Amino acid sequence: MIFLTRRATFSASHYYWNESWPAEKNERVFGRCANRNGHGHNYMLEVTMAGEPDPVTGFVVDLKWLKGVMEREVLSAYDHKHLNLDVPEFKQVIPTTENIAIAAWKRLEPVVTAAEGARLSRIRVYETPEIFAEYRGEA
């Protein structure tokens, strides 16, 4: 089994806020991330596919194709956007790094599993070079 990873970056703003909590609790739990005017990051998205190299091309998947899928399914929705205000899945779900990884999986998985022979193995989202989250499709 070979694991192939493609990286892409996007820049977006967000804030952390649970509408069912009073302001005081949001500020205590989320700290500076609760600032309702938002803040932003240069995110790095890593998409890892698992599969065997094709006997003819030697590819697990075509990287150019994967780049296009990532741009179409994720970057076009997230890049230079306010995640809370501009992205449908974050109207009700807080755009933490964990939830962004899960949401990117949900966007990509139905498309990339159509690619014969390879499966989506892991999504990693870096919020900063020191902070990241991963989702592996687990329940």
Add this chain to the structure above:
Amino acid sequence: MKAYFGRRYMLSASHRLHTPVLTAEANRAAYGKCNNEHGHGHNYFVEVLVGGAVDAETGMVVDLVALDDKVRTQVLDRFDHANLNLDPLFLDRVPTTENFCKTIFDLLHDALPAGELEHVRVEETENNFFECSARG
């Protein structure tokens, strides 16, 4: 839904790769320049990955501040700006980055809630790194 949260930390430490089990010549053959008598140092990057259910209210797997606190007290306070060979945990083990990675994994595994630690990666330089995983 299970997800993973990762964090990178840096610590600077010195070490010398040398074992009393081998002769001086055999140590030099095994460890090369890492066997230099007076040691040398690295900026180690430690990647800690923890897993768990994403909390429905916070959208988070763990509390970042609590994780930072555990890593600081268990790992950074102990090893940052220290000589690894002089730490009691390395008195009879060579502080290779393999052993250092396992040591950090064990310290954090004991300090964090059961089942939370997924893996530890220690990067000794930008060209080599070592991983220790809960999956064995």
